[in-house]
Amino acid sequence: MTHYLVGSRASALAKAQVREYLRPLRERFPDVTFTHRVILEGGDQDRTSPVSALSPVSGGSAFSSRQEAALARGEVDVVVHSLKDLPTSNPPGLMLLPPPGREDVADALCGSTLAGLPEGARVGTGAARRKAQLLAVRPDLHVIPIRGNVPPRLRKIETEGLDAVVLAAAGLRRLGLDDAIGEILPLDLFPPSPGQGALGIQVRTDNSAVREILSTAGDLSADAQVRAERAFLAELHGGCSVPVGAYAEPLPGGLLRLTGQVTSLDGTRRVSAHRTGPAAEPEKLGVALAAELIAQGAQVILDAVRAAAAAG
Incomplete structure (x- = not known):
């Protein structure tokens, strides 16, 4: 019997994502055994520092570097990530397979609705993008930095006296926490x-056997x-500490509509645009939209964000 090791982070959400991914594969390949292995990341061990302050090696992510290293060493055969946690380039010898579909891409406000938040409300999030977008819509808000897995962040509404927290709707749904959602934030503003909402299925480029099996689970539209x-x-040379948002939508006729936004950290300035192109050339579409936003002044915003991060 063929046996494959599947790596992921230790959180309840990471484990739920592995179960979601493996369920159809186990049905499709009953002669293949998949064993889950937890790999603790630096961002999981340090739950207090801001994400931007964590320093993974080789420019990687605080939530993916150790998993990628284990995969490269052959300690696991595949890693199931949250795709939004992954850097935009793969380490040498690793590649991404098409994700198996996609959950809700939106952010969710938990504990309240935007309209229901009182003046000066305290809203928790650890993401620069979410903070910037909140302040762009509600400059009166006090955005409180929070870290941790999904259930602990939800509990901070009570334990830290927050009025609300912002989380990915996909994570809440995958954990069966739909009831915690006060409002799905509108995609045009957030x-x-x-x-976001997609799994990052990462394998070694030289492992043709596992690539052949796992590619059967891929969804080309989501990819x-x-x-x-x-x-x-x-x-845009962005990462998790840069306030960049984007989402793509499939259109009839083999087209893809991509929307992107860059927001200043204080929410006082934002540029956004959308562009349509062939779904068969998604990277070309992404590059073209980035150029359009740079022409609108996105680079000035991003340079200011990076200067603020460098100044500490």
């Missing part, structure tokens, strides 16, 4: 992190969407 979004982010 475009999500590129790749085109996330490739366009990630190309857009890469062209």
Whole structure:
């Protein structure tokens, strides 16, 4: 019997994502055994520092670097990530397979609705993008930095006296926490992190056997969407600490509509645009949209964000 090791982070959400991914594969390949292995990331061990302050090696992510290293060493055969946590380039010898469909891409406000938040409300999020977007819509808000997995962040509404927290709707749904959603935030004002709601299925390029099996689970429409979004982010040289949002939508006739937004950290300035192109050329679409936003002044905003991060 063939046996494959599947790596992921230790959180309840990461484990739920592995179960979601493996369920149809186990039915399709009953002679293949998949064993889950937890890999603890730096971002999981340090729950207090801001994400931007964590320093993974080789420019990687605080939520993916150790998993990628284990995959490269052959300690696991595949890693199931949250795609939004992954850098836009793969380490040498690794590649991404098409994701198996996609959950809700939007952000969710938990504990209240936007209209229901009182003046000066305290809203928790650890993401620069979410903070910037909140302040752009409600400059009166006090945005409180929070870290941790999904259930602990929800509990901070009570334990830290917050009026609300912002979380990815996909994570809440995958954990069966739909009832915690007060409002799905509108995509035109709150475009999500590129790749949000999709799984990042990462394998070694030289492992043709596992690639052949796992490729059967891929969704080509979802793949085109996330490739366009990630190309857009890469062209802007963005990451998890940069307030860049994007989402792609499939259109009839083999087309893809990509929307992108860049917001200043204080929410006082934002530029956004959308562009349509062939779904067969998603990276080209992402690069073109990034150029359009740069022409609108996105680079000035991003340079200010990076200067603020460098100044500490």
